[in-house]
Amino acid sequence: MGRPVTAALGLALHPPPAPHLVVALSGGRDSVSLLHALVAQRAGAVSAVHVHHGLQAAADRFAAHCEAICAVWKVPLLVRQVAVTRSGDGLEADARRARYAALAEAVPPAAVLVTAHHAGDQAETVLMRVLRGTGPDGLAGMRVQGVTAHGTPVWRPWLSITPQQIAAYAQSQALVWIDDPHNEDPAFTRVWLRRHLLPQIETRYPAAQAALVRLAGLMAERAPAPETVIERQTDWGRCWPLDAAARLPEPERREALRGWLRSRLGQVPSAAMLARVEREVVRAGRGRHPALRIRGVTLRRHRQGLYATDDLLPLQPRVWSGTAWVELPGWGCFTADTAPEAPLTVRAARPGERIRPRGSAQHQRISTLMHARGVPAWLRHRVPVLACGDQVVALADWRLSDRAPAGLRWQPADGWTGSF
Structure with a gap:
């Protein structure tokens, strides 16, 4: 058993x-085995990252175990502690989102996770995607090589x-790992x-696992569908153009939307x-x-564009004085010739606040001016103002x-590029 299995895993x-190569190391059997096999082949070209979710009492023990084996194998290790934000999508999805965000930060350029x-x-x-009603791309499962939602290149060599x-490999190499209690819940x-579910299916179809893996491989080998809708760059960021999509036959339009999502x-x-996206966002009426x-991203519609936006951080007021620039965390920065x-106070525009544009005798609401300039509703409160006392300058x-x-x-900051 030992040599054939070791050869298959190594190949x-x-x-x-x-x-x-940066190995995502949980401390469990699979990731410990992968790290061991890679170190045996590529010592000096492998590091590891462990994400500490803090979701159970054993989390510290997982991190300590990863530190111990990496010290023995002389593998550089980063331990990233994350706070899992509950979004209503379920603990699995929330933890995965936090984990991949931390992993993305730990992978340097020219490396792969x-x-x-x-x-x-x-x-x-x-199987899970089938039960959720996935499309053709979903049936391809995970790809051996791909990119995470954060743009991080990822390699899954043992699919x-x-x-x-x-x-069998872990046992033959006398490896030590920690079983995560969550994997039994x-x-x-x-x-x-x-x-x-799978054990029940396998009582009737013993080769069900292999068949599902084969299905994923066949779907991954399909000729990719032509990119029928290209993202459009606007003053407010990149969007999926609803007007261009509307000219497609309905099946192609839905498949293009599925791919963008x-x-x-x-x-x-x-x-x-x-x-739900179709009903609540794409088909939203005028003026809405x-x-x-969904999954930590907010989908919004503005005119003929569908936007995927991140959380909008509040702007903490600050004083600009003595320098020709001022940073606004999460909002960008101001610069000037002098x-x-x-x-001056840098702050967010206040609800109902009015200003008097140059050359105008009338004060106008900032929100009205934003609307006239085509600024999306969700960005109208993300426009900083400079104030001298109570006067907006x-x-x-x-x-x-x-x-x-x-x-x-x-x-x-990232999210929009418009100016006034």
Whole structure:
């Protein structure tokens, strides 16, 4: 048993897709086995990252175990502690989102994230997507090489390796790992599939796992559908153009929307999710400002564009004085040719606040001006103002008074690029 299994697992690790490999190390059997096999082949080109979710009493023990084996194997290790924000999508989804955000930060340029997903995980993924009403792309399951929702390149070299083969390898190498109690809790969908549904299916179809993995491979080999709808760059960020999509036959339009959502949400949307996006956002009536939060992303519609936006951080007021620039965390920064002559307060526009544009005898609501300039509803409260006392002297880089410094420029944070 030992040599054939070791050879099969080792062969799957060739060729590596990057000069440096960062292993996602949980401390469980699969990731410990993967790290061991990679170190045996590519010592010096492998590091590891462990994400400490803090969701159970044993979390510290997991981290300590990872530190211990990495010290013995001389593998550099990063331990990232995360706070799992509950979004209503379920603990599995929330923890996964926090984990992949932390993993993305730990993978340097020219490196690739390596995960220990195996054939059992692939079968569970395909079955779960079938039950959720996935489309053709969803039936392809996980790809051997891909990109996470955060843009991190990921390699899953053991997708064709069975969990039994990994268990045999771990035993033959006398590896030590920690079993996660969450992997035995049927309250989690994957555990229920693994412990209850798949064993029931296999009583009638013994080769069900292999068949699901084969289905994923066949679907992944399909010729990719032509990219019928291309994202459009607007003053407010990139969007999925609803007007261009509307010219497609309905099946193609829905498939294009499914693909865009997958790229933005980091997972294949279920049929129910796709229908909800259509109903609540895509088909929203004129004058409405829909906002649908899914998987940590808020989907919004503005005119003929569908936008995927992140959380909008509040702007904490600050004083700009003595320098020709001021940073606004989460909002961008102001720069000017010179420092303000008098201290200015940088803050968010207040609800109902009015300003008097240059050359106008009338005061106008800031929200009205934003609407006239086509600023999306969700960004109208994300426009910084410069104030001298109670007087607004600039709205973003639109100077309303000589008290605003000359050459005023506002560089927004990611999310929109409009100016005034």
